Amino acid sequence: MNGNAVRVALLGCGTVGGEIVRLLREQAGELAARAGAPVELVGVAVRRPHKHPELGDLLTTDATALATREDVDVVVEVIGGIEPARTLLLEALKAGKSVVTANKALLAEEGAALAEAADASGVDLFYEASVAGAIPLLRPLRESLAGDRITRVAGIVNGTTNFILSAMTESGAGYADALEEATRLGYAEADPSADVDGYDAASKAAILATLAFHTRVTAADVHCEGIRHVTASDIAAARGIGCVIKLLAICERTPATPDTPESVSARVYPAMIPATHPLAAVDGAFNAVFVEAEAAGQLMFYGQGAGGAPTASAVLGDLVAVARNRVHGGRGARESAYARLPVLPIGAVATRYHVSLEVADRAGVLAAIAGEFSAQGVSIAAVRQTGGVADSAGADTVSAARLVVVTHAAPEAALAATVRVLAGLDAVHAVDSVLRVEDLGRKGVAP
Amino acid sequence: MNGNAVRVALLGCGTVGGEIVRLLREQAGELAARAGAPVELVGVAVRRPHKHPELGDLLTTDATALATREDVDVVVEVIGGIEPARTLLLEALKAGKSVVTANKALLAEEGAALAEAADASGVDLFYEASVAGAIPLLRPLRESLAGDRITRVAGIVNGTTNFILSAMTESGAGYADALEEATRLGYAEADPSADVDGYDAASKAAILATLAFHTRVTAADVHCEGIRHVTASDIAAARGIGCVIKLLAICERTPATPDTPESVSARVYPAMIPATHPLAAVDGAFNAVFVEAEAAGQLMFYGQGAGGAPTASAVLGDLVAVARNRVHGGRGARESAYARLPVLPIGAVATRYHVSLEVADRAGVLAAIAGEFSAQGVSIAAVRQTGGVADSAGADTVSAARLVVVTHAAPEAALAATVRVLAGLDAVHAVDSVLRVEDLGRKGVAP
Numbered sequence: 001m002n003g004n005a006v007r008v009a010l011l012g013c014g015t016v017g018g019e020i021v022r023l024l025r026e027q028a029g030e031l032a033a034r035a036g037a038p039v040e041l042v043g044v045a046v047r048r049p050h051k052h053p054e055l056g057d058l059l060t061t062d063a064t065a066l067a068t069r070e071d072v073d074v075v076v077e078v079i080g081g082i083e084p085a086r087t088l089l090l091e092a093l094k095a096g097k098s099v100v101t102a103n104k105a106l107l108a109e110e111g112a113a114l115a116e117a118a119d120a121s122g123v124d125l126f127y128e129a130s131v132a133g134a135i136p137l138l139r140p141l142r143e144s145l146a147g148d149r150i151t152r153v154a155g156i157v158n159g160t161t162n163f164i165l166s167a168m169t170e171s172g173a174g175y176a177d178a179l180e181e182a183t184r185l186g187y188a189e190a191d192p193s194a195d196v197d198g199y200d201a202a203s204k205a206a207i208l209a210t211l212a213f214h215t216r217v218t219a220a221d222v223h224c225e226g227i228r229h230v231t232a233s234d235i236a237a238a239r240g241i242g243c244v245i246k247l248l249a250i251c252e253r254t255p256a257t258p259d260t261p262e263s264v265s266a267r268v269y270p271a272m273i274p275a276t277h278p279l280a281a282v283d284g285a286f287n288a289v290f291v292e293a294e295a296a297g298q299l300m301f302y303g304q305g306a307g308g309a310p311t312a313s314a315v316l317g318d319l320v321a322v323a324r325n326r327v328h329g330g331r332g333a334r335e336s337a338y339a340r341l342p343v344l345p346i347g348a349v350a351t352r353y354h355v356s357l358e359v360a361d362r363a364g365v366l367a368a369i370a371g372e373f374s375a376q377g378v379s380i381a382a383v384r385q386t387g388g389v390a391d392s393a394g395a396d397t398v399s400a401a402r403l404v405v406v407t408h409a410a411p412e413a414a415l416a417a418t419v420r421v422l423a424g425l426d427a428v429h430a431v432d433s434v435l436r437v438e439d440l441g442r443k444g445v446a447p
Numbered sequence: 448m449n450g451n452a453v454r455v456a457l458l459g460c461g462t463v464g465g466e467i468v469r470l471l472r473e474q475a476g477e478l479a480a481r482a483g484a485p486v487e488l489v490g491v492a493v494r495r496p497h498k499h500p501e502l503g504d505l506l507t508t509d510a511t512a513l514a515t516r517e518d519v520d521v522v523v524e525v526i527g528g529i530e531p532a533r534t535l536l537l538e539a540l541k542a543g544k545s546v547v548t549a550n551k552a553l554l555a556e557e558g559a560a561l562a563e564a565a566d567a568s569g570v571d572l573f574y575e576a577s578v579a580g581a582i583p584l585l586r587p588l589r590e591s592l593a594g595d596r597i598t599r600v601a602g603i604v605n606g607t608t609n610f611i612l613s614a615m616t617e618s619g620a621g622y623a624d625a626l627e628e629a630t631r632l633g634y635a636e637a638d639p640s641a642d643v644d645g646y647d648a649a650s651k652a653a654i655l656a657t658l659a660f661h662t663r664v665t666a667a668d669v670h671c672e673g674i675r676h677v678t679a680s681d682i683a684a685a686r687g688i689g690c691v692i693k694l695l696a697i698c699e700r701t702p703a704t705p706d707t708p709e710s711v712s713a714r715v716y717p718a719m720i721p722a723t724h725p726l727a728a729v730d731g732a733f734n735a736v737f738v739e740a741e742a743a744g745q746l747m748f749y750g751q752g753a754g755g756a757p758t759a760s761a762v763l764g765d766l767v768a769v770a771r772n773r774v775h776g777g778r779g780a781r782e783s784a785y786a787r788l789p790v791l792p793i794g795a796v797a798t799r800y801h802v803s804l805e806v807a808d809r810a811g812v813l814a815a816i817a818g819e820f821s822a823q824g825v826s827i828a829a830v831r832q833t834g835g836v837a838d839s840a841g842a843d844t845v846s847a848a849r850l851v852v853v854t855h856a857a858p859e860a861a862l863a864a865t866v867r868v869l870a871g872l873d874a875v876h877a878v879d880s881v882l883r884v885e886d887l888g889r890k891g892v893a894p
Contacts, residue, residue, distance in 0.1 A: 019742065023594065023595075023742060027594070027596065030596070030661075030786075031594060033661070033783060033785040033786075034593050034594075034661070034783060034785075035593075128591060134595075134740075134742070134743035134744060134746065135746060136583070136586075136587035136590075136591030136592070136746070139583075139586060139587065139590060139591050140583035140586065140587060143583075143586060143764060143767075143768055144575060144583030144586050144761065144764040145583070145760065145764055146481050146482075146763070146764050146767035146768065147470065147474070147478060147481075147759075147760060147762070147763020147764045147765075147766055147767050148470075148581075148760040148763065148764065149474065149477070214477075214480070214481070278728070278749065281725070281728065293581075293760060294756075295466065295470060295581070295756040295757060295759055295760035295763070296581035296750065296751070296756070296757050296760035296761070297581060297750065297751045297754075297756070297757055298750060298751070299581065299582060299583070299748070299749065299750035299751075300747070300748070300749040300750065301746075301747075301748060301749075302725065302746065302747040302748075302749070303743065303744065303745060303746035303747065304743065304744045304745070304746075307744075309741075309742040309743075309744070310742060310743050310744050312594075312742055313592065313594060313595040313740060313742035313743035314591065314743070315594070316593070316594020316595065316742070317590060317591040317592055317593050317594045317595065318594075319594055320590075320593035320594050321590055321593065321780065324780060325777065328777065328778065329776060329777050330772065330775065330776050330777010330778060331775065331777060333768065333771060336480060336481060338480040338481075339477075339480075
């Protein structure tokens, strides 16, 4: 044991953990020079030690003992999930260990408890790897923009869904085929739910909103819709109005009005964005996050959002920072939640919408439908009607038309009420799709 | 005076300084919450106080006295240039003040002296605003990627030249017309030399290389070529091989070979890059920097590289970090130069080249020219000859052809020697242009 070394315990040794071990060994000299002392791996907790023969004496199955072991300075957690990670990290923090974790689900649910435990012990809690892999994003939000007012964070933070949507856009494939390809190529897991249903992105949105707005936002505060229902027709419809569909995590600050206080929202859903927006060009498994701040203006961060080596890079960046603080004293910047802004329910969040309807092709239908939008206070930006589509009922004596309505920004509740009413109209054969349109600061998206 | 406030002295109050004053006032509550104590402006040093009546008693013309005043904790410098900024900041650091500066020229020349002075006093020296304005870039390089090996930093770090080159690309305009438009719109200064001759970008390259490679690189180490000689023909020629021309700052790590040690290079020049590269889409006055690291892979940072508010945002981010350290103890991460890698002279830096020649249109010329490339060890990737161009000598009895040669990567010295020999050949009427081609990790650029 090196007397002045910073001693690291690693909890979990899967893809990311294996890369961490490799980098700690290969870059030992460089890490020591940057941290001010050797960074020494003193233990690795795994469930199946026989799978890691190269780690020899470092291995243990007793994660609790390792996380609180007296000679350990820093605990790095790459197990994932809520338990046992939560209990292990709370105990480590309580025992005075600094913590570096890549665990987005845990941060999004128990971030407050972890931050309090870190504060109580006066130690560091860093988690750059939890959002957007190797892309430096949390540190810029927490530190670089600490003198600014962030108004929006919007990004592509899940590589699996971006791969699927990119494939659908490029090839015209349907969702099922694109998912199958993603699975075959290793971009989607056997059970893809956490990705395709948006939960992974929602955890990240909670972490981003908390940092951006100095307000505690948990995964439960994030409205979440996945991409299972996005069709090839939706992709084509987006192209028709100069857009592409991306699964977005959006964290937004809504200014105060005479009637409502300043508030924030955090939501995840597939949305049409202008094809000219920088986020539209982010293809495949890459991630990118767009940040808008009052003084800084628009910023974008782009890179690999997942994978063993990129995630390990982010973990090691945090580890060097923690080690440097252990050597030189001081603590890194921590999140703050002083602003305590209310989180808007999704019904109050206003966005634009693209609504595709199959309607009866006869006089008065457009007026009736426009009237229902108007009755709910939803303003129509543009309408396009194309006749002669086959009626969904298959009765070839009935003439049907496709009607696409793009609205101005309207609260989700008003749009949902409109769609409910439309679905009940005789003249409306089917509401084929309802998708949000996010201009993200670019104007002029219209059919 | 607030007893526990962090007291700030501002040196200089031009566009950026004015924005800093505004933000310090408008966001006082938020900054205090984030820093842990009020951040109080206690003095502003300017040369012409009558131009700043709104600052009243805060004003002084004695910058030295303000920078070392006993009640000042942090000195923010936005004067620019080497002197008096250098002397002021060295005295401030010596007096135990932390320093935040946006002064790229000073950092690129005197970074070592400033860092040593900060270390000697145990205070912070931050300068995020010195490169790429509001884009969080230095903190990610210094901290987020501290656990990784950065192999390349390549970017567009000067908005003026990017505006000019974008205008030339979009409209086909020549350099002089595009510069005139940039000046008219306020993107270029009356004396544009610092921008168009590449000195501004070279300072930034020195700062980036120092942080990326943990090796002291000064402005004098950076090979620097500007954009004055880029013509509309060059832009068209770039388009012909699927490229656009950008003024790049490139910092690169060159691996060791059996004969040479690991080394780094830093250079600024206009270069053809693939139109499909993310940097190619960065238009107008925006900045973007591409970073490659062994574990993290490719990252890109994009945003506004200049302007009062964006630059002030970066200064305030640093100011909050410094203030937090004053309140809670500790120091931020500082640059390290432990690696001390040799800096390659430009002659040894290998890139690809696009060489455009006007040659005699007769048998044997291509063979002779190809032979000269070969004699210098420069391998040709592709050649395109187009006949029938007017001869530059104006003698219409002489038949001339245009010959474009794109090389594989070759050392600058070998290419320069080749061009010298070619220029002396009878068959070569003129060497019209020599431009570098930077693939930046993308393969397959060829005529």
